[in-house]
Amino acid sequence: MRAVDVQGVSFTYDDGTEALAGIDFRVEEGEFVAVLGSNGSGKTTLIQLLVGLLKAKSGRIAIGGREIGSLTAEELYQRVGLVFQNPNDQLFAATVEEDCAFGPRNLNIPEAEVQRRVTESLAAVAALSLRGRAIHHLSFGEQKRVSLAGVLAMRPAVLILDEPTAGLDPAGEAQMMQLLKKLNREERMTVILATHTVDMLPLFANRIYVLDRGRVLQQGPSEEIFCHQEMIVRAKLRLPYVSRLMYEMKRHDGVPIDGLPLTIGEARAQLLELIPKEMILPGIEEIGS
Amino acid sequence: MFDLFSDIFTYRDNALTRIDPRVKLLIALAALIAVVTSARPVLPLAVFVLCLGTIAALRIPAKLVALRLAAPFSTVAILVVIQTFVTGTTPLFALTLGGWTLTAKAEGLRQGLLLGARVLGALSIVLLLGIATPAHRIFQALRGFRISKEWVEIAILMYRYIFVLMDRAGDLAAAQRLRLGYTAPRRALASFTALAGATVVHSFEQAGRTHNAMRLRGYRGTMPFGPLPALGRRDRGLLALLLTVIAAAYGFFAWGING
Numbered sequence: 263m264r265a266v267d268v269q270g271v272s273f274t275y276d277d278g279t280e281a282l283a284g285i286d287f288r289v290e291e292g293e294f295v296a297v298l299g300s301n302g303s304g305k306t307t308l309i310q311l312l313v314g315l316l317k318a319k320s321g322r323i324a325i326g327g328r329e330i331g332s333l334t335a336e337e338l339y340q341r342v343g344l345v346f347q348n349p350n351d352q353l354f355a356a357t358v359e360e361d362c363a364f365g366p367r368n369l370n371i372p373e374a375e376v377q378r379r380v381t382e383s384l385a386a387v388a389a390l391s392l393r394g395r396a397i398h399h400l401s402f403g404e405q406k407r408v409s410l411a412g413v414l415a416m417r418p419a420v421l422i423l424d425e426p427t428a429g430l431d432p433a434g435e436a437q438m439m440q441l442l443k444k445l446n447r448e449e450r451m452t453v454i455l456a457t458h459t460v461d462m463l464p465l466f467a468n469r470i471y472v473l474d475r476g477r478v479l480q481q482g483p484s485e486e487i488f489c490h491q492e493m494i495v496r497a498k499l500r501l502p503y504v505s506r507l508m509y510e511m512k513r514h515d516g517v518p519i520d521g522l523p524l525t526i527g528e529a530r531a532q533l534l535e536l537i538p539k540e541m542i543l544p545g546i547e548e549i550g551s
Numbered sequence: 552m553f554d555l556f557s558d559i560f561t562y563r564d565n566a567l568t569r570i571d572p573r574v575k576l577l578i579a580l581a582a583l584i585a586v587v588t589s590a591r592p593v594l595p596l597a598v599f600v601l602c603l604g605t606i607a608a609l610r611i612p613a614k615l616v617a618l619r620l621a622a623p624f625s626t627v628a629i630l631v632v633i634q635t636f637v638t639g640t641t642p643l644f645a646l647t648l649g650g651w652t653l654t655a656k657a658e659g660l661r662q663g664l665l666l667g668a669r670v671l672g673a674l675s676i677v678l679l680l681g682i683a684t685p686a687h688r689i690f691q692a693l694r695g696f697r698i699s700k701e702w703v704e705i706a707i708l709m710y711r712y713i714f715v716l717m718d719r720a721g722d723l724a725a726a727q728r729l730r731l732g733y734t735a736p737r738r739a740l741a742s743f744t745a746l747a748g749a750t751v752v753h754s755f756e757q758a759g760r761t762h763n764a765m766r767l768r769g770y771r772g773t774m775p776f777g778p779l780p781a782l783g784r785r786d787r788g789l790l791a792l793l794l795t796v797i798a799a800a801y802g803f804f805a806w807g808i809n810g
Contacts (some may be wrong), residue, residue, distance in 0.1 A: 315763055336769060337694060344767050350715045351760035356687030356707055363777060368769030374779055398714035
């Protein structure tokens with residue numbers, strides 16, 4: 263079944279700003295999809311439409327096969343959950359435990375089940391040890407993980423994240439992306455993330471939608487998306503750094519590189535093929551080891 | 552600023568933080584009533600010393616305690632001075648200031664000291680309660696006394712967002728300071744006004760975003776709370792014991808039952 267189906271959706275804000283202009287957006291169950299776009303491209307508007315915070319002026323939005331307008335709030339928010347960009351917008355309870363229990367308690371489920379969900383969702387984001395802590399005593403990275411746990415406790419089929427790595431240090435960024443990958447691969451959760459950071463996407467996303475000024479410029483797997491250099495520039499984005507390096511080497515130095523590597527692993531494999539075997543020292547220490 | 556509002560000590564594990572907050576609230580309430588209705592300063596001062604001793608035993612930094620008591624101490628000092636010079640008839644001594652003669656009176660001094668002792672005693676109870684119990688647990692305990700859910704909900708949200716808004720206001724104030732916003736009194740006033748305005752606007756925006764986040768997790772106008780656990784035997788025993796002690800102390804020191 264299709265997890266999310268958006269057809270011909272448009273949205274214009276009251277001040278006349280056209281945020282989305284007849285876009286189509288589809289996500290299959292269990293997919294990991296990234297919505298890539300610069301500031302003002304319409305990512306946040308699309309997300310807010312998907313969770314019912316905004317209503318589309320025209321077009322159709324279905325979540326899990328049902329029109330969004332036909333779902334009650336309880337039904338909708340067990341199908342789709344949104345993790346906000348700024349955890350302070352989302353973490354409103356005094357402690358981690360209270361915040362994670364907020365959603366399940368609103369579903370009127372027995373307290374024992376509420377507690378079980380809290381434990382499981384905190385364990386899923388490696389934050390079980392934070393359970394009794396006050397929210398305002400947490401670091402930014404911890405707050406990000408706890409805000410994800412609060413949404414996971416609702417057991418949504420589709421998890422949407424608005425800039426999940428914004429403000430995190432490199433280690434926190436990697437940890438967050440690994441968590442999302444685990445939820446997607448092991449729990450079969452459908453993940454949609456809106457972002458403008460490109461470096462990690464080839465490692466995680468099955469498909470990428472590129473948005474620009476409320477329109478979908480292109481959609482497809484990362485290798486298809488990033489080979490359209492002009493489109494990437496038009497969307498005010500960039501290639502992943504490793505791809506940019508390989509692209510420049512190919513274009514300016516004539517290095518014979520096949521296609522465009524998108525990850526460090528792919529780039530390394532290609533470079534190893536080009537470097538004469540005798541130049542490679544066996545058993546050399548890894549950088550950073 | 553941070554020290555003044557810091558609640559980090561309430562999350563420490565010690566004998567006081569382990570007591571059920573409902574018990575602490577009831578004991579604090581009984582002690583407050585005893586202190587503010589006491590006819591003599593002995594009981595309030597004894598409570599003050601006892602509370603400060605307990606705070607010291609909990610190893611709360613003296614700087615934090617001094618910061619929190621600075622404003623009440625000033626109020627008490629002003630109170631004592633005003634009472635001494637305004638109330639009563641029996642002169643103690645006289646002062647001449649700018650052609651005016653002010654006469655201190657014995658009854659006023661006694662009255663001022665009693666009021667001051669009551670203020671200090673009451674504040675030390677609240678201070679100790681605030682150091683031994685996280686605010687959100689106090690709010691939740693209030694549910695056990697049939698305080699309206701809406702009030703508790705608003706109090707919890709206020710407590711949570713005080714810290715967010717303080718951070719925000721701190722950042723804005725630093726940005727103003729770095730651009731010389733507080734170098735002259737007039738400029739400082741303008742900067743502070745702008746800071747206050749920006750904080751109000753920010754809090755409205757924050758409220759909107761938070762409301763959206765709550766709606767997305769099924770909020771329908773009332774915050775759901777978990778059940779309050781039943782009071783344990785130890786807590787019930789402690790409550791009975793301390794209420795008896797407070798009643799006895801009130802009889803002895805506040806009104807002088809034995810004469």
